[in-house]
Amino acid sequence: MTDTHGAGAARDPGRDEGTTxxxxxSAETGxxxxxxxxxxxxxxxxxxxxxxxxxxxxxxxxxxxxxFFLVWYFGFIVLAGYAPDFxxxxxxxxxxxxxxxxxxxxxVMVWGLSAWYLRRADREFDPLAERAAARxxxxxxxxxxxxxxxxxxxxxxxxxxx
Amino acid sequence: xxxxxxxxNELALSIFGVVVAITLIVTYFAxxxxxxxxxxxxxxxxxxxxQNGFAIxxxxxxxxxxxxxxxxxxxFGFDGFLYSVGFLxxxxxxxxxxxxxxxxxxxxxxxxxxxxxxxxxxxxxxxALGTLSVAGFYLIAQMVGAGVLIxxxxxxGFELAVILTGAFMIIYIVAxxxxxxxxxQIIKAVLLMSATIVLSLFVLGKVGWNPIDLFTEAxxxxxxxxxxxxxxxxxxxxxxxxxxxxxLVLGTAGLPHILMRFFTVPDAKAARSSVMWAVxxxxxFYVMTTCLGFGARAILGEGATEAVGTGGNLAxxxxxxxxxxxxxxxxxDLFLAIIAAVAFATILAVVAGLVISASGAVAHDxxxxxxxxxxxxxxxEVWVAKIAAVSIGAIAIAIAVIGGSGLxxxxxxxxxxxxxxxxxxxxxxxxLVWRSFNTSGAVTxxxxxxxSSIALVIISPTVWPGPDSEGGALGFYDLxxxxxxxxxxxxxxxxxxxxxxxxxxxxxxxxxxxxxxxxGLGAEAGxxxxxxxxxxxxxxxxxxxxTIPHP
Numbered sequence: 001m002t003d004t005h006g007a008g009a010a011r012d013p014g015r016d017e018g019t020t021x022x023x024x025x026s027a028e029t030g031x032x033x034x035x036x037x038x039x040x041x042x043x044x045x046x047x048x049x050x051x052x053x054x055x056x057x058x059x060x061x062x063x064x065x066x067x068f069f070l071v072w073y074f075g076f077i078v079l080a081g082y083a084p085d086f087x088x089x090x091x092x093x094x095x096x097x098x099x100x101x102x103x104x105x106x107x108v109m110v111w112g113l114s115a116w117y118l119r120r121a122d123r124e125f126d127p128l129a130e131r132a133a134a135r136x137x138x139x140x141x142x143x144x145x146x147x148x149x150x151x152x153x154x155x156x157x158x159x160x161x162x
Numbered sequence: 163x164x165x166x167x168x169x170x171n172e173l174a175l176s177i178f179g180v181v182v183a184i185t186l187i188v189t190y191f192a193x194x195x196x197x198x199x200x201x202x203x204x205x206x207x208x209x210x211x212x213q214n215g216f217a218i219x220x221x222x223x224x225x226x227x228x229x230x231x232x233x234x235x236x237x238f239g240f241d242g243f244l245y246s247v248g249f250l251x252x253x254x255x256x257x258x259x260x261x262x263x264x265x266x267x268x269x270x271x272x273x274x275x276x277x278x279x280x281x282x283x284x285x286x287x288x289x290a291l292g293t294l295s296v297a298g299f300y301l302i303a304q305m306v307g308a309g310v311l312i313x314x315x316x317x318x319g320f321e322l323a324v325i326l327t328g329a330f331m332i333i334y335i336v337a338x339x340x341x342x343x344x345x346x347q348i349i350k351a352v353l354l355m356s357a358t359i360v361l362s363l364f365v366l367g368k369v370g371w372n373p374i375d376l377f378t379e380a381x382x383x384x385x386x387x388x389x390x391x392x393x394x395x396x397x398x399x400x401x402x403x404x405x406x407x408x409x410l411v412l413g414t415a416g417l418p419h420i421l422m423r424f425f426t427v428p429d430a431k432a433a434r435s436s437v438m439w440a441v442x443x444x445x446x447f448y449v450m451t452t453c454l455g456f457g458a459r460a461i462l463g464e465g466a467t468e469a470v471g472t473g474g475n476l477a478x479x480x481x482x483x484x485x486x487x488x489x490x491x492x493x494x495d496l497f498l499a500i501i502a503a504v505a506f507a508t509i510l511a512v513v514a515g516l517v518i519s520a521s522g523a524v525a526h527d528x529x530x531x532x533x534x535x536x537x538x539x540x541x542x543e544v545w546v547a548k549i550a551a552v553s554i555g556a557i558a559i560a561i562a563v564i565g566g567s568g569l570x571x572x573x574x575x576x577x578x579x580x581x582x583x584x585x586x587x588x589x590x591x592x593x594l595v596w597r598s599f600n601t602s603g604a605v606t607x608x609x610x611x612x613x614s615s616i617a618l619v620i621i622s623p624t625v626w627p628g629p630d631s632e633g634g635a636l637g638f639y640d641l642x643x644x645x646x647x648x649x650x651x652x653x654x655x656x657x658x659x660x661x662x663x664x665x666x667x668x669x670x671x672x673x674x675x676x677x678x679x680x681x682g683l684g685a686e687a688g689x690x691x692x693x694x695x696x697x698x699x700x701x702x703x704x705x706x707x708x709t710i711p712h713p
Contacts, residue, residue: 031530031531031534032530032531033269033277033278033286033531034278034686035269040683042677043673045677046676051680062258066255069254070411073247073407074404074408076247077248077407080393081400088388088391094378095376095381096374096377097240097377097392099391099392103243103246106247106251109251110445114437117434118438121431126430129680129681132677132683136681136683
């Protein structure tokens with residue numbers, strides 16, 4: 001665990017001028033875009049080992065799965081386009097073609113990969129995401145004690161006195 | 163169309179009436195509970211994964227799926243089933259790349275995510291352009307389709323059918339916003355699945371419960387013989403087939419009305435479980451298109467080719483009539499009437515989803531944030547949304563009525579998917595994962611995606627010179643599906659625009675969007691509204707404290 005949030009812990013890393021449309025207005029009106037949270041040190045959150053672990057683990061699952069499903073699907077499509085006779089060949093019994101069996105395999109792939117991803121996400125990625133979020137929240141809470149009375153972290157205009 | 167009398171089918175009309183009455187009652191109750199903008203756009207973010215899964219299925223499976231694919235399989239065999247596969251596999255793109263991230267990052271519209279770290283006004287305007295193009299093309303296609311089908315199935319005139327469809331969709335949205343829309347979509351998904359299961363069982367019963375016999379019988383009934391079970395009857399050009407597949411698989415992940423549904427659940431966990439439920443339903447449905455399509459060929463035979471219409475859209479209703487007992491019998495009439503009512507409910511649910519996403523682009527993106535700089539009240543925003551929904555509905559009705567039933571709608575659905583895949587998907591994905599991506603890249607990417615798709619569809623041989631032409635207007639380009647060219651162009655546009663301008667703010671805010679999209683920290687909270695009631699407010703505020711850091 002490295003202590004990366006030092007100098008700019010309370011600063012809004014994204015918007016010094018607070019012009020992205022959210023800011024203090026959005027809390028009152030609700031018509032602006034998603035609310036930004038400058039009270040969190042997002043740069044430190046992105047560098048935290050918890051977040052890095054989450055991204056690494058999720059990526060090492062999602063990237064191979066995405067490549068696999070794209071290859072399996074486009075393999076099927078390319079065969080359908082360029083090898084119609086192969087796709088029309090009877091398979092095991094009369095009437096059942098290779099093409100139809102491969103098409104059904106796409107359905108099985110979608111259900112299987114989805115269920116597998118859900119399992120991994122519920123058991124592994126969610127707890128990691130919670131830990132990364134908790135870590136970022138703690139870091140965001142820290143500088144509060146340096147603030148004058150009456151200032152709140154939720155007021156982005158005053159979080160980082162320039 | 164000898165099977166379908168030109169005069170009004172009273173049985174179908176009364177079943178229509180029952181379905182519409184149920185949706186209107188649900189809308190009435192929903193209208194009393196929608197209090198805030200978050201309730202209106204996102205149903206208070208209180209839907210469960212199961213509920214949203216049904217709603218996604220209801221939002222996604224259009225009449226083109228239900229009637230169109232059954233018809234394509236009836237006419238061209240295996241090639242029709244290729245569409246079924248593509249429409250389902252697309253959800254893996256949504257699950258792996260966008261679903262949860264949309265929930266964590268966004269508020270009401272996809273522009274919220276795209277413009278999160280950009281210069282708000284140009285990025286939002288670009289996203290709104292993408293949303294309105296996709297929703298507009300898709301909406302007009304659905305409205306014309308609705309008019310043609312209701313005219314054929316129920317016997318009421320084309321214009322009246324279009325106006326009725328538009329009127330109901332406007333009522334749902336103006337009165338009940340996303341809450342009513344979700345209800346309509348869930349009801350439709352239940353109706354569509356039930357009808358398809360029953361119909362499939364009857365079809366399987368007819369061929370002696372052996373699904374393989376569907377294929378052998380269908381082949382025997384087709385003049386094409388063996389070729390009927392092979393690819394190539396409908397999609398003759400291999401490169402075009404690949405291009406179609408690319409457009410389907412990436413286009414779904416760029417459909418604004420589907421992505422918007424992820425704002426209606428409380429968290430990322432519910433977002434991914436809604437995709438799981440959606441693929442169970444949608445996958446189950448598309449597997450059953452085997453029974454509808456090959457079954458229609460096996461049972462109706464070559465003799466019905468003329469009766470199913472040019473696109474084969476009436477294959478499923480005629481099949482229902484046949485397995486119910488045949489034309490003129492009570493069972494046949496009842497089955498036909500039920501299928502007609504289900505087709506109508508299907509169209510209503512899809513157009514309602516399209517119009518609410520389009521009204522989001524007009525009210526939340528263009529009006530509130532481009533014109534009013536985010537300074538208008540929530541109340542004003544919802545009012546503008548309702549006015550926008552009425553206007554968009556009225557414009558769609560007008561175009562459909564003026565264009566008439568002869569309007570070529572199949573290319574419009576293709577165009578909607580092409581724009582979604584080439585303009586919206588690249589920009590959204592890069593905004594979430596590429597640190598250097600900036601406003602100039604997003605605007606360039608969306609513009610290149612939208613206009614290259616439209617231009618390529620216009621010069622495609624089916625549109626110009628015309629459907630029956632050999633080759634395109636421009637000799638070197640003859641693709642009917644632009645995806646394989648326009649999607650890379652969209653990505654190149656994003657990259658080129660990014661390289662042309664330097665924007666430090668977009669890079670610095672990346673960390674916030676990145677951490678937020680992956681962990682849900684700072685994600686927008688719900689209002690406590692649920693599909694059927696309202697959660698305890700105290701419990702809700704406790705949940706809010708848990709996600710948003712508190713002073």
